[in-house]
Amino acid sequence: MAKFTISVNGKRETVDVLPDTPLLWVLREQLGLLGTKYGCGLGGCGACSVLMDGRTTRSCQTPISEVHDRPIVTIEGISEKGLHAVQKAWMEEDVPQCGFCQTGQIISAISLLKAKPKPTDEEIDEMMAANFCRCGTYERIRKAIHRAAKEMA
Amino acid sequence: MRTASRRTVLKVGAGLGAGLVLGIRVRGDAIEIEKANTTQGFLPNAFVKIDPQGVVTITAPRPDMGQGVRTSLAMLVAEELGADWEKVQVVQAPGDRQTYGGQTVAGSGSVRGSWGPLRLAGATAAAMLRAAAAKKWGVTPDAVTIAKGRISSGSKSGSFADFVGEAARLPVPDRSSITLKTKDLFTLIGKPVKRVDNEAVVTGKAVFGLDVRLPGMKTAMIARPPAFGGKVASFNAEAAKAIEGVRDVYEGPTGVVVIADDTWRAHKGIEALDTKFDAGPNAEFNSAEMTRRFKEAVKPFPDLPSGLKVVEATYEQPFIAHNPMEPMNCTVHITNDKCEIWAPTQIPDSVRDLAARATGLDASKVTVHVTLLGGGFGRRLSADFISEAIGIAQRAKTPIQLVWTRIDDTKHDNYRPANYHAVRGGVDATGMPAAMLWQSFEAGRGRGRGGGWTSLRLPYSMSTVSVLQEGVASPVPTGAWRSVEHTYTIFVQECFFDELCHAGGQDPVKARLALMTNDRLKRTLEMCAEKAGWGKAMPKGWGRGVACFSGYGSHITQIADVEIKDGEIKVRRVVAVVDCGLAVNPLGIEAQIQGATMDAVSTAIGVKIAIQNGAVRQQNFGDIGWGRIGDAPHVEVHIIADGDSPGGMGEVGYPAAVPAILNAVFAATGQRIRRLPAGDELE
Numbered sequence: 001m002a003k004f005t006i007s008v009n010g011k012r013e014t015v016d017v018l019p020d021t022p023l024l025w026v027l028r029e030q031l032g033l034l035g036t037k038y039g040c041g042l043g044g045c046g047a048c049s050v051l052m053d054g055r056t057t058r059s060c061q062t063p064i065s066e067v068h069d070r071p072i073v074t075i076e077g078i079s080e081k082g083l084h085a086v087q088k089a090w091m092e093e094d095v096p097q098c099g100f101c102q103t104g105q106i107i108s109a110i111s112l113l114k115a116k117p118k119p120t121d122e123e124i125d126e127m128m129a130a131n132f133c134r135c136g137t138y139e140r141i142r143k144a145i146h147r148a149a150k151e152m153a
Numbered sequence: 154m155r156t157a158s159r160r161t162v163l164k165v166g167a168g169l170g171a172g173l174v175l176g177i178r179v180r181g182d183a184i185e186i187e188k189a190n191t192t193q194g195f196l197p198n199a200f201v202k203i204d205p206q207g208v209v210t211i212t213a214p215r216p217d218m219g220q221g222v223r224t225s226l227a228m229l230v231a232e233e234l235g236a237d238w239e240k241v242q243v244v245q246a247p248g249d250r251q252t253y254g255g256q257t258v259a260g261s262g263s264v265r266g267s268w269g270p271l272r273l274a275g276a277t278a279a280a281m282l283r284a285a286a287a288k289k290w291g292v293t294p295d296a297v298t299i300a301k302g303r304i305s306s307g308s309k310s311g312s313f314a315d316f317v318g319e320a321a322r323l324p325v326p327d328r329s330s331i332t333l334k335t336k337d338l339f340t341l342i343g344k345p346v347k348r349v350d351n352e353a354v355v356t357g358k359a360v361f362g363l364d365v366r367l368p369g370m371k372t373a374m375i376a377r378p379p380a381f382g383g384k385v386a387s388f389n390a391e392a393a394k395a396i397e398g399v400r401d402v403y404e405g406p407t408g409v410v411v412i413a414d415d416t417w418r419a420h421k422g423i424e425a426l427d428t429k430f431d432a433g434p435n436a437e438f439n440s441a442e443m444t445r446r447f448k449e450a451v452k453p454f455p456d457l458p459s460g461l462k463v464v465e466a467t468y469e470q471p472f473i474a475h476n477p478m479e480p481m482n483c484t485v486h487i488t489n490d491k492c493e494i495w496a497p498t499q500i501p502d503s504v505r506d507l508a509a510r511a512t513g514l515d516a517s518k519v520t521v522h523v524t525l526l527g528g529g530f531g532r533r534l535s536a537d538f539i540s541e542a543i544g545i546a547q548r549a550k551t552p553i554q555l556v557w558t559r560i561d562d563t564k565h566d567n568y569r570p571a572n573y574h575a576v577r578g579g580v581d582a583t584g585m586p587a588a589m590l591w592q593s594f595e596a597g598r599g600r601g602r603g604g605g606w607t608s609l610r611l612p613y614s615m616s617t618v619s620v621l622q623e624g625v626a627s628p629v630p631t632g633a634w635r636s637v638e639h640t641y642t643i644f645v646q647e648c649f650f651d652e653l654c655h656a657g658g659q660d661p662v663k664a665r666l667a668l669m670t671n672d673r674l675k676r677t678l679e680m681c682a683e684k685a686g687w688g689k690a691m692p693k694g695w696g697r698g699v700a701c702f703s704g705y706g707s708h709i710t711q712i713a714d715v716e717i718k719d720g721e722i723k724v725r726r727v728v729a730v731v732d733c734g735l736a737v738n739p740l741g742i743e744a745q746i747q748g749a750t751m752d753a754v755s756t757a758i759g760v761k762i763a764i765q766n767g768a769v770r771q772q773n774f775g776d777i778g779w780g781r782i783g784d785a786p787h788v789e790v791h792i793i794a795d796g797d798s799p800g801g802m803g804e805v806g807y808p809a810a811v812p813a814i815l816n817a818v819f820a821a822t823g824q825r826i827r828r829l830p831a832g833d834e835l836e
Contacts, residue, residue: 035357098219100527136751
């Protein structure tokens, strides 16, 4: 066990865990930030996505020992000052079915819109490819990203 | 719609005075409405609660796995009650058949099964509020109306809060005195209504099974023998126990259990075990052997009527896993006199029974909390993971959460059975499909009804139609997968019908319309052909295919457009026309058709579970073949809803979408793919 201090949603947090503990489990089980989900454990589904240094990162593939002082933002941090435009768009388009993957989808969509403020369907398909939705909500995800893009323009 | 987590509602409800709480008891066909003890504040064992402040809380009796029943079922109550939907709160019923009736979510039956009882519950509460207002205003109850949470009569008007105290003192009116709204009076049912849980989901506050955290809770994981029928040969308990925070290691009924302070250390413990397994009696079994057994089971066909042009084909589908997004998990806390379970389950009432049996406690001492389900698709109709968790909690004495990895989920499912079909049919002198003889084999027990050939009901009028259904021995555990046997019967029926059409030189839509016996299905086909532009020329490399399905009380036609690009099948558009009788929530219906269509895209083209050395070869999402956003077609959904009661919806969008895609691949390429997944077969 070892102590690590990380910055999550603007707060400094110190945890005492095994050094190879993935950030995912630190967020969920040490810090109680349960919006970040476990889906595959291999970085293959995107349910565990968080923003690290502003970029989409698979928290299940990020050992706590490699986080250092890079700021982490989780889904909880996205809506601290009210719902984000992407979250609102997700609700407006009624995207969620089971909902389990959607926090990861939203994190990836926020990253995408930062890189491409007006994405085409093809760009959405390419940049959201790492996020799996078993319910098949993809069509509404595309619509919600377009809606958020308009809102944020 | 205000969404309130269960915790919020409990806080709101605690310590309240009198309110109106109506419960429903379903005994056989009888539905009884009972008034709960209103001197207690929050009573979750009821469908409708109106607290003294007028806040309406509706209990969803059945679990939500993404099919949206927490929304659609609450709509049924709110419609009849006349509640202001924006202010309604929805809470989830615990597993309790006596109070809530059957709670299983399967067979696209939730809305159909609750259509009567939940509207009656709402209407009964409304009748009591109207009676209370009538008494105060000196008018007859008929002169009182309720809409959007306001009770009014002429110039008089009041809120639910104004009358709930009086209403709670009235006797529950007899069922025969309650009139349910006719369809033309609906103000909520039939409108596009968004999910009640949307805000909780997008903010990460929604509570799934894995999000249950209890004080002192430990995490358990299990190293299971990968081969079906395999056994644990050896494991290094000491190595696992050497990891700080690993609390217990032992061999349980399904594998080696590691209990640790958190999930990562449980996972490390499992790795440290270095468990060795005996593959057991099925070590030689693989997918090729399954196919060989299927082929061996095929029998000689009876004679077809003479004079037909004969068409023969065989079809095959592999095993597939459910792979819901949230891995299997269950949280259990057992003390001397009670058992508490938190589970994402499709069978909460049955879980209570099995927990009572397993613990020896009376069912009244067992509480089954139902969390949101991160997907179901039939996987959570099995309680294997719940039984494991109960067993571990009995030993652990502390609250435990059993967590399956994705690899556990992939390798230890109850799979959709592999299936194989030998079909012989014929077209008559006019070129029309006239006969179909069908031998249908399913891995495992099968669905045979006593063996031999029996008549088969197709939606098409043909002179000879018979089926022979048998199970073929397999060590692979199987279970229900979204739309169950229709996943393959409609694939075969609609692909083979297409083959007959082409053999007879018939247009697949025109031939279907000529022979179709169900008018509702026929109407979906006519409308779908028009919406999809059936018959219009397609670019080179593109193809269009059609298929139809009646089931679960609904009827659907789907027309798929595919493009073959760089040797891959890309489904570009699927037009669906569904007749569901009455549409409760059009937004939910569209979502179910879109999702089921995506399931069809994945399983028609990419998904398979292969068996090798008696075990599943696939590991994780990367090698199973589920489609991603780039594989998702544009799905256009048109709803016909001019009936008086709703048909099922959760499974309706799957069966015909697979053959529509395969028929489109034929139209694009001339290659008839009869073995799935098609991505492996495309030349």
